[in-house]
């Protein structure tokens with residue numbers, strides 16, 4: 023068995039860039055410009071250029087990014103936000119905190135992404151936004167979502183925490199995930215495709231007015247010091263995190279290619295086995311594989327594979343074991359059969375740019391052996 027096998031090898035990534043990261047961090051410490059230092063603006067500008075989006079507003083984490091996005095819209099209490107139930111909790115949490123109401127809908131069984139064919143049937147006079155989540159690393163069907171949004175005068179807020187750098191290209195819509203709707207958000211949580219060494223996040227928009235408002239809200243609602251125009255929060259990316267992200271950003275494309283190579287090797291090894299389903303491509307989107315998520319035939323299969331991997335020193339994760347509409351905090355009495363089924367069957371395997379071929383081969387062989395012996 024290989025010695026250590028984390029889901030994401032953050033130590034190996036640090037050591038790849040150690041000299042540059044150490045130098046960048048020391049520079050911040052020497053300048054003592056810890057808050058809103060030049061590193062923050064430089065990183066925002068570099069990311070805006072890379073994603074071809076007009077405004078990048080960095081903030082303290084990906085959940086705050088969502089909160090800033092929704093705060094900037096000033097939606098009336100009880101406004102309905104259409105969003106998938108099979109997802110991470112941050113979006114639902116923010117929606118409820120702002121006294122809005124998530125309307126959970128089901129996902130497409132193959133892509134794990136919002137099932138766009140269900141959106142129109144839940145639109146009511148209270149609907150104000152569609153909030154797709156670009157889950158696991160690929161962009162939801164934005165062509166369809168933007169068309170429905172235009173037709174019903176809805177905002178589109180993209181949760182792009184897991185798909186930074188994923189590209190969408192259809193006949194009428196093209197660009198990077200997170201830059202296609204009115205506002206997009208991302209997270210720089212350490213295990214994300216572009217991760218810092220703590221918490222961090224950002225908001226993207228091409229709308230000048232929204233950008234100005236979001237920047238103001240993130241800074242206590244002030245555009246000028248001690249002049250508070252709106253109620254805001256304190257949500258800033260600090261200079262040390264920005265400096266680290268500034269070192270990593272030029273490598274984002276190569277991180278993506280490495281993740282795709284890992285995913286290709288998994289796919290080739292598992293494709294012909296009917297007992298597990300490899301991740302399916304969403305039409306018109308590239309996949310940046312923040313997660314490599316398999317779907318098994320049953321909950322029992324999933325749980326026993328997970329246990330077997332663990333016995334053999336291989337970590338795996340269930341993203342996500344309970345759909346949001348079944349969580350006590352966000353409970354809604356609706357039936358979303360695909361989300362319920364999929365949360366019982368998914369299993370995410372280790373994936374990161376630093377996963378060695380030797381470790382990956384060990385994971386693959388362990389899975390194949392487990393099924394042979396069953």
Ligand SMILES: Cc1ncc(COP(=O)(O)O)c(C=O)c1O
Pocket residue numbers: 083084085086109110112113155181183184208209210211221222223
């Ligand atoms: C889809 C999604 N949205 C939002 C978030 C929240 O990001 P953060 O942890 O930086 O607050 C995450 C982070 O895990 C996420 O995966």
